Amino acid sequence: MVQATNLGFPRIGGQRETKKLVENFWAGKITEQALDEAAVKLRAENWKLQQAQGLSQIPSGDFSFYDHVLDHSVMFNVIPQRFRHLAEGHERNFAIGRGIQKPATETQEKVDIEAQEMKKWFDTNYHYIVPEFETNQTFHLSANAKTVQEFNEAKALGIHTRPVILGPLSFLLLGKAAKNSAGLDLITLLPKLLPVYEELFAQLAAAGADWVQIDEPILALDISAAVVAHFHTTYTHLTAAAPKLKFLIATYFGRIGNNVSFIKDSGVAGLHIDLVRAPEQLEHVIANIGQTQVLSLGLIDGRNIWKTNLAAALKLAETAVAALGSDRVFVAPSCSLLHAPVTLRFEKRLASKNPELFDWLAYSEEKCKEVHVIAHALNHGTDSVKAELADNARSIEARRVSSHTTNAAVRQRLEAIVPDQLRRRNVFPTRQVKQHEANPLPAFPTTTIGSFPQTKEIRLARAKFTKGEIDAAAYHDFIKKEIAFCVKEQEELKIDVLVHGEAERNDMVAYFGERLEGYIFSENGWIASYGSRCVRPPIIFGDVHRVNPMTITETVYAQSLTSKPMKGMLTGPVTCLQWSFVRDDIPRSVVCTQLALAIRDEVADLEKAGIVHIQVDEPAIREGLPLRSVDFDFYLQWAVDAFLLSTTGVKDTTIIHTHMCYSDFQDIFQAIVRMDADVLTIENSKSDMRILGAFSTHGYNAEIGPGVFDIHSPRVPSTHEMKERADAMLKYIPSRNLWINPDCGLKTRGWKEVRESLTNMVAVAEALRAASA
Numbered sequence: 052m053v054q055a056t057n058l059g060f061p062r063i064g065g066q067r068e069t070k071k072l073v074e075n076f077w078a079g080k081i082t083e084q085a086l087d088e089a090a091v092k093l094r095a096e097n098w099k100l101q102q103a104q105g106l107s108q109i110p111s112g113d114f115s116f117y118d119h120v121l122d123h124s125v126m127f128n129v130i131p132q133r134f135r136h137l138a139e140g141h142e143r144n145f146a147i148g149r150g151i152q153k154p155a156t157e158t159q160e161k162v163d164i165e166a167q168e169m170k171k172w173f174d175t176n177y178h179y180i181v182p183e184f185e186t187n188q189t190f191h192l193s194a195n196a197k198t199v200q201e202f203n204e205a206k207a208l209g210i211h212t213r214p215v216i217l218g219p220l221s222f223l224l225l226g227k228a229a230k231n232s233a234g235l236d237l238i239t240l241l242p243k244l245l246p247v248y249e250e251l252f253a254q255l256a257a258a259g260a261d262w263v264q265i266d267e268p269i270l271a272l273d274i275s276a277a278v279v280a281h282f283h284t285t286y287t288h289l290t291a292a293a294p295k296l297k298f299l300i301a302t303y304f305g306r307i308g309n310n311v312s313f314i315k316d317s318g319v320a321g322l323h324i325d326l327v328r329a330p331e332q333l334e335h336v337i338a339n340i341g342q343t344q345v346l347s348l349g350l351i352d353g354r355n356i357w358k359t360n361l362a363a364a365l366k367l368a369e370t371a372v373a374a375l376g377s378d379r380v381f382v383a384p385s386c387s388l389l390h391a392p393v394t395l396r397f398e399k400r401l402a403s404k405n406p407e408l409f410d411w412l413a414y415s416e417e418k419c420k421e422v423h424v425i426a427h428a429l430n431h432g433t434d435s436v437k438a439e440l441a442d443n444a445r446s447i448e449a450r451r452v453s454s455h456t457t458n459a460a461v462r463q464r465l466e467a468i469v470p471d472q473l474r475r476r477n478v479f480p481t482r483q484v485k486q487h488e489a490n491p492l493p494a495f496p497t498t499t500i501g502s503f504p505q506t507k508e509i510r511l512a513r514a515k516f517t518k519g520e521i522d523a524a525a526y527h528d529f530i531k532k533e534i535a536f537c538v539k540e541q542e543e544l545k546i547d548v549l550v551h552g553e554a555e556r557n558d559m560v561a562y563f564g565e566r567l568e569g570y571i572f573s574e575n576g577w578i579a580s581y582g583s584r585c586v587r588p589p590i591i592f593g594d595v596h597r598v599n600p601m602t603i604t605e606t607v608y609a610q611s612l613t614s615k616p617m618k619g620m621l622t623g624p625v626t627c628l629q630w631s632f633v634r635d636d637i638p639r640s641v642v643c644t645q646l647a648l649a650i651r652d653e654v655a656d657l658e659k660a661g662i663v664h665i666q667v668d669e670p671a672i673r674e675g676l677p678l679r680s681v682d683f684d685f686y687l688q689w690a691v692d693a694f695l696l697s698t699t700g701v702k703d704t705t706i707i708h709t710h711m712c713y714s715d716f717q718d719i720f721q722a723i724v725r726m727d728a729d730v731l732t733i734e735n736s737k738s739d740m741r742i743l744g745a746f747s748t749h750g751y752n753a754e755i756g757p758g759v760f761d762i763h764s765p766r767v768p769s770t771h772e773m774k775e776r777a778d779a780m781l782k783y784i785p786s787r788n789l790w791i792n793p794d795c796g797l798k799t800r801g802w803k804e805v806r807e808s809l810t811n812m813v814a815v816a817e818a819l820r821a822a823s824a
């Protein structure tokens with residue numbers, strides 16, 4: 052029998068219950084007990100929902116309040132020194148994710164601990180908390196290990212689940228050495244780590260588990276032969292130690308390639324592969340697994356919202372069944388459904404206002420059903436699910452022939468792009484002289500990355516506007532007041548290059564999606580991004596183009612309030628692409644070029660309106676990088692071209708800023724140089740200064756603002772610590788090129804901490820100016 056399975060279900064809840072619970076807990080509105088009880092209910096609902104869709108292997112242990120990698124670290128006692136004195140429990144876990152700051156009281160000293168680093172999970176917009184390992188790292192399993200507890204919780208409901216855990220090699224190699232353990236070779240910790248996995252497996256076996264899913268996503272990366280050898284010894288060892296369990300090694304987001312070589316005689320019972328990202332790997336993998344091993348087929352796209360072409364998926368699955376026999380085949384989504392929204396049940400507006408497009412969609416709940424239909428067809432013949440297959444074929448065909456997905460004018464404009472549209476008139480050194488002459492700024496200019504606090508009031512006003520409780524005039528009036536307030540605050544803080552604050556934007560990508568043709572947007576298509584934060588990616592279903600200006604009114608209004616320069620704020624084409632759900636019927640590069648033309652028009656309009664500083668954010672350009680280095684160049688070519696297309700149609704004196712917030716620049720330095728921005732603001736506050744050294748060795752000569760503080764944490768940085776960072780930066784960056792700014796936008800922060808942090812930040816610039824005068 053082919054099994055219908057799943058790798059992970061979204062944990063946020065159908066209506067973002069988890070997010071709301073966690074934020075209420077942080078606000079002191081609910082107790083730890085209430086938080087736990089609500090989570091028990093949510094998990095039960097998730098399991099039952101998957102059962103109701105007809106899945107036979109349902110994951111457990113995939114729930115988290117903040118991040119599953121953080122939970123895993125805690126379960127194995129990988130807790131950085133600076134958090135160890137805190138009492139065990141949710142509060143400590145949240146502190147690891149968010150940092151913690153408490154003023155001194157009569158009985159307690161003040162607490163001020165920096166959060167652990169957060170990083171993009173492969174090429175997704177999900178962020179994980181990077182495990183920090185120490186040279187003398189000891190591992191032990193926490194009492195009531197979460198994985199065992201949640202398995203038992205499902206068992207008590209009569210649901211036999213497949214526990215999911217992060218595998219030892221991915222756990223180690225996705226981590227980093229703690230600051231006090233520089234030079235630590237992470238793999239050397241493996242012998243100390245494995246006994247704890249053995250203990251966990253023993254507990255799972257005792258609880259009655261049989262299949263256990265072990266995620267080893269690093270198998271989709273370029274890993275060395277030495278690491279592949281470690282996979283072999285590790286799993287040979289672990290499977291021998293846990294004879295009662297069947298291990299399913301899960302890979303996703305790309306092809307396993309030759310890393311598959313360890314599988315055959317490793318003793319593992321099965322392997323999961325992503326056949327959405329890499330359908331061509333099926334044959335190679337079938338040829339390289341052992342005689343009795345199970346192959347789990349990732350046939351349903353866990354990263355997107357389109358209905359699966361069931362006939363095509365079935366055909367691929369039939370190849371596997373023919374080669375392996377039905378007892379050795381599982382059907383599954385390509386990856387955990389963490390990256391897909393929960394259910395279409397709450398998409399009332401799309402269903403009624405846009406039934407044609409609604410018919411093309413499948414969220415997690417519907418994807419589970421698709422898994423079931425494929426497995427059922429394989430087990431009982433296509434006639435047994437005839438109606439479902441016919442219905443699906445009708446939707447797929449309707450989307451294929453729809454007249455709404457193509458726009459002839461857009462296609463023609465794409466055809467007509469010429470190389471001159473991808474370059475500035477002069478090189479940066481020439482532009483810099485003209486820019487400084489036309490628009491002089493103080494040395495070490497200060498700025499922010501764009502957004503200011505998205506307060507409860509702003510969100511409520513927008514929610515009321517969306518529901519029709521206030522009209523457009525009242526809402527726009529409200530936004531104008533917010534912009535005016537934000538400008539005044541920045542003037543008081545003595546910032547040099549101001550921003551309007553982005554109060555009108557629900558999100559930096561969704562906002563543009565809602566204003567471009569070719570997009571639709573959902574009411575409830577939320578997915579997790581980091582911690583309690585969610586995003587609602589807009590959906591690109593057709594050719595994208597701009598009909599009206601998108602940001603001019605707010606920017607021009609903001610500029611009218613101040614004599615200081617107002618920076619226009621746009622989201623770049625690659626980021627719009629990366630953070631949307633993208634149509635899968637034409638290449639991503641083409642969609643990206645369409646987006647670039649739309650942004651190019653907006654840049655031109657901002658310039659025409661007298662805006663001198665224009666920032667085109669590209670925080671997702673690194674995230675979109677393929678997992679295998681052989682694929683890098685192709686991607687970087689079209690991605691950077693798209694950025695150039697959107698930004699180069701301006702005068703020499705117009706200052707193009709771009710912003711990226713992550714620390715993994717190693718693989719894309721040349722691409723950043725080629726982007727040819729005048730000012731680049733990057734995340735740097737948590738990473739070390741070597742990155743800046745690398746910028747200079749790669750010939751980066753433009754202006755740069757490496758963030759002096761981390762905006763993901765509510766903690767207020769001191770002037771002293773930021774000054775130290777800026778001084779260190781000056782070892783690598785000529786002083787005329789250095790900007791002083793935060794790591795990223797301030798939308799998730801509160802005004803109080805923002806004022807304090809920026810006051811301290813401006814003091815850094817003043818100190819630098821005084822020192823260089």
Ligand SMILES: Nc1nc2c(c(=O)[nH]1)N[C@@H](CNc1ccc(C(=O)N[C@@H](CCC(=O)N[C@@H](CCC(=O)N[C@@H](CCC(=O)O)C(=O)O)C(=O)O)C(=O)O)cc1)CN2
Nearest residue numbers: 176510511513514557558559560580583584585586630799
């Ligand atoms: N797309 C995207 N990806 C990104 C980033 C980003 O800014 N955008 N930044 C980086 C970090 N990731 C982030 C992801 C999310 C958020 C974030 O702030 N998310 C908000 C939601 C933002 C949003 O869409 N807000 C809407 C809807 C807000 C809402 O929940 N409204 C309430 C009503 C109002 C209320 O009671 O608060 C409701 O609908 O029920 C709006 O402002 O209009 C959240 O989870 O809370 C921040 C950073 C990397 N990836």
Ligand code: MET
Nearest residue numbers: 500501502668670795796
């Ligand atoms: C995730 S990058 C954010 C850039 C955007 N301009 C902001 O400040 O929010």
Ligand SMILES: [Zn+2]
Nearest residue numbers: 670712795796
């Ligand atoms: Zn950012």
